[in-house]
Amino acid sequence: MLNNFGQTFKDNGYQLGNDRDSPIYHEPAYWPIMFRVTPQWHRESNDRVAVDKIPGDASSGLVESSISKSGFDLSSIDIVAAGTLSKNISFFVQPFINSGSTSIAQTWVRLDNLAGSRWLNLKMGKFELDEPISQERTLTLNNTGGSYYNYFFTPPGDNNFFTGIGGTQLGVELLGHSDNDYTRYSVAVLSSNNGQTGLPSNQTYDVYTNYTQGFEVPALGLQRVGVYGYFGKSPTYFQTSDGNPIPGSGTGNRSFYRAGAYGLWYVGKFDFSTFYMHGQDNVFLGNSVPANQPSKLPAGAAGPAWNGGFVEGHYDYNPRLILISRYELIRMSRQANPSIRGNSGNLDTWTVGYRWYPIMNPRAGLAWVQEYSRIVNAGTAPLSGKDDINNSFLMGFDFDF
Amino acid sequence: MSLRMSFAVTFFLLSFSLSSLAQEAHVGNLTGNVKRGKALYQRYCIFCHGTYGDGRGESAPYLDPKPRDFTKATFKCRSTPSGSLPLDSDLYDTISRGIHATGMPSWKPLTRQERVDLVAYIKSFSPRFQEEKPATPVVIPPEPTTSPESVKRGAELFQTMNCWLCHGKEGRGNGPSASSLTDSKGNPITPFDLSSGAHFKCGDTDQGLFRDLTTGIDGTPMPSFSDALKPDQIWDVVHYIHTLRASNKSKPGQTQAEPKAE
Numbered sequence: 001m002l003n004n005f006g007q008t009f010k011d012n013g014y015q016l017g018n019d020r021d022s023p024i025y026h027e028p029a030y031w032p033i034m035f036r037v038t039p040q041w042h043r044e045s046n047d048r049v050a051v052d053k054i055p056g057d058a059s060s061g062l063v064e065s066s067i068s069k070s071g072f073d074l075s076s077i078d079i080v081a082a083g084t085l086s087k088n089i090s091f092f093v094q095p096f097i098n099s100g101s102t103s104i105a106q107t108w109v110r111l112d113n114l115a116g117s118r119w120l121n122l123k124m125g126k127f128e129l130d131e132p133i134s135q136e137r138t139l140t141l142n143n144t145g146g147s148y149y150n151y152f153f154t155p156p157g158d159n160n161f162f163t164g165i166g167g168t169q170l171g172v173e174l175l176g177h178s179d180n181d182y183t184r185y186s187v188a189v190l191s192s193n194n195g196q197t198g199l200p201s202n203q204t205y206d207v208y209t210n211y212t213q214g215f216e217v218p219a220l221g222l223q224r225v226g227v228y229g230y231f232g233k234s235p236t237y238f239q240t241s242d243g244n245p246i247p248g249s250g251t252g253n254r255s256f257y258r259a260g261a262y263g264l265w266y267v268g269k270f271d272f273s274t275f276y277m278h279g280q281d282n283v284f285l286g287n288s289v290p291a292n293q294p295s296k297l298p299a300g301a302a303g304p305a306w307n308g309g310f311v312e313g314h315y316d317y318n319p320r321l322i323l324i325s326r327y328e329l330i331r332m333s334r335q336a337n338p339s340i341r342g343n344s345g346n347l348d349t350w351t352v353g354y355r356w357y358p359i360m361n362p363r364a365g366l367a368w369v370q371e372y373s374r375i376v377n378a379g380t381a382p383l384s385g386k387d388d389i390n391n392s393f394l395m396g397f398d399f400d401f
Numbered sequence: 402m403s404l405r406m407s408f409a410v411t412f413f414l415l416s417f418s419l420s421s422l423a424q425e426a427h428v429g430n431l432t433g434n435v436k437r438g439k440a441l442y443q444r445y446c447i448f449c450h451g452t453y454g455d456g457r458g459e460s461a462p463y464l465d466p467k468p469r470d471f472t473k474a475t476f477k478c479r480s481t482p483s484g485s486l487p488l489d490s491d492l493y494d495t496i497s498r499g500i501h502a503t504g505m506p507s508w509k510p511l512t513r514q515e516r517v518d519l520v521a522y523i524k525s526f527s528p529r530f531q532e533e534k535p536a537t538p539v540v541i542p543p544e545p546t547t548s549p550e551s552v553k554r555g556a557e558l559f560q561t562m563n564c565w566l567c568h569g570k571e572g573r574g575n576g577p578s579a580s581s582l583t584d585s586k587g588n589p590i591t592p593f594d595l596s597s598g599a600h601f602k603c604g605d606t607d608q609g610l611f612r613d614l615t616t617g618i619d620g621t622p623m624p625s626f627s628d629a630l631k632p633d634q635i636w637d638v639v640h641y642i643h644t645l646r647a648s649n650k651s652k653p654g655q656t657q658a659e660p661k662a663e
Contacts, residue, residue, distance in 0.1 A: 008510040016506035018499055019599050027463055180509040221512050319444050362448050362460045
């Protein structure tokens with residue numbers, strides 16, 4: 001997460017506010033672009049995979065077995081260009097390259113300080129939501145615990161087009177903040193396309209909002225709390241042609257929401273992020289049933305609901321060495337279908353690691369990273385229905401320039 | 402314990418406590434802590450001002466003007482006379498406000514305590530803060546009402562005091578001496594364009610302008626006029642400078658409040 005100065009800089013549209021923010025004041029050779037990539041070695045294991053008793057013999061029957069794999073690997077390559085087009089006009093472009101494909105993670109332009117007010121900043125494009133704790137800035141990278149599950153959770157049996165608040169979305173965002181950034185708000189109106197370009201879904205709109213308040217505690221310094229919510233609708237079926245769905249023709253929209261509260265706490269060299277989310281989807285989304293065919297809903301069907309959260313702690317031994325730990329959980333409070341086990345979808349994740357920066361300067365950074373993460377998915381073993389456990393270990397160089 | 406030993410221990414403890422006090426900072430009811438200030442400095446300031454506070458951080462070559470060299474204890478924005486150390490509150494105000502048209506941003510996102518901690522650590526770079534005390538701050542008398550006569554007198558003083566040699570006849574920062582000016586470290590320096598409407602480096606209030614003319618801006622060719630001009634004359638110059646600003650957005654008596662040491 002960003003410290004308050006970094007958050008202020010970002011909220012100001014990557015401007016320091018010293019009358020030297022326009023590109024005309026930059027060195028002609030300076031081009032605000034960087035890339036980030038992580039060469040790594042990692043090991044992944046899953047203790048309950050359905051495998052043939054005799055490899056290659058599909059008739060031999062299935063058993064649950066542990067599978068592990070390890071080796072050298074490479075992350076996707078993030079390319080980021082960001083800065084100002086002019087005073088009070090900011091931009092951000094972030095393509096990423098992954099296994100031969102290129103995608104656009106974010107691209108937006110922002111009009112800063114409209115009418116001379118820091119409370120009015122308007123952004124349009126594809127962007128990361130003003131998340132309580134940024135998914136894009138997470139300090140962990142491994143497969144199992146590298147991202148926040150609460151940000152991407154979908155209940156068992158659900159076919160909601162929306163995959164979570166962790167993804168980048170298309171729309172407009174109005175954001176404002178106080179002089180010292182202690183008070184912040186944002187409201188975004190988003191196409192209900194889950195961030196996918198080309199209008200693949202229907203033309204409905206979602207709303208995301210976040211409100212943050214910082215306050216000082218004597219001897220501890222700045223602390224921060226906030227509330228957020230994502231309220232949207234997703235299609236439950238598409239118009240068809242010869243039985244095939246027509247992209248962009250989704251209809252039968254039904255509602256869903258994700259909402260919660262969070263706190264960022266600083267105690268000397270320790271800092272903690274605490275996050276809570278409550279989620280709920282409409283019964284048709286939860287059961288993957290078209291809204292025009294209610295008779296297909298199973299008896300006792302309901303909109304799935306769940307609660308989740310995490311606690312993440314960092315110990316900043318110094319600016320170059322950070323110890324990381326996180327515990328995250330999700331608990332289903334209501335399943336969409338009574339036939340689904342009550343604990344299906346529940347998960348618990350533990351992550352520990354550290355980042356050490358032998359190089360840290362204004363133009364480049366290099367971190368040596370080691371992480372271990374373990375996730376327990378309740379009742380998802382393919383044959384026995386027992387808990388399924390995955391482990392990840394990663395070490396590598398995370399560098400940018 | 403012998404008398405000599407007792408005296409030595411007392412002397413050591415007294416020296417130690419005086420040294421610690423010298424590296425503290427006091428702003429309002431807050432006391433800055435050097436150790437905490439060092440940690441903050443290493444996170445936020447080191448890239449420009451350098452590990453040793455000498456203004457030679459990794460970003461320094463790309464900045465114009467160059468970052469302040471704290472080892473010299475020469476500070477632009479002060480309430481104390483030219484050549485004197487600044488008050489702790491002067492350093493605090495500069496950190497809070499930032500310095501416009503330079504690479505120094507406002508650090509208001511840091512808490513007040515953190516800013517005072519930074520003041521304490523910045524002072525530790527120069528032995529002057531242990532050896533000297535800041536002089537008494539300059540007195541800023543009440544501002545007289547601006548008038549055409551006051552502005553006219555200010556215009557005449559702007560000429561006779563040779564302000565135009567650096568700032569130019571219309572205050573555009575293009576006087577005949579402008580191209581040859583250097584700061585105290587020999588780096589080229591550009592006179593402030595008074596006509597631009599940009600924020601003044603040390604604050605935008607009339608009182609701030611009066612203070613700058615009275616104290617001068619140490620480390621730059623901008624001298625103190627406290628001996629050459631009477632307070633009423635300095636106010637006349639302040640009123641004249643306002644008429645040079647293109648946008649005239651900061652009219653006398655209508656200026657924005659400047660951050661004060663809380």
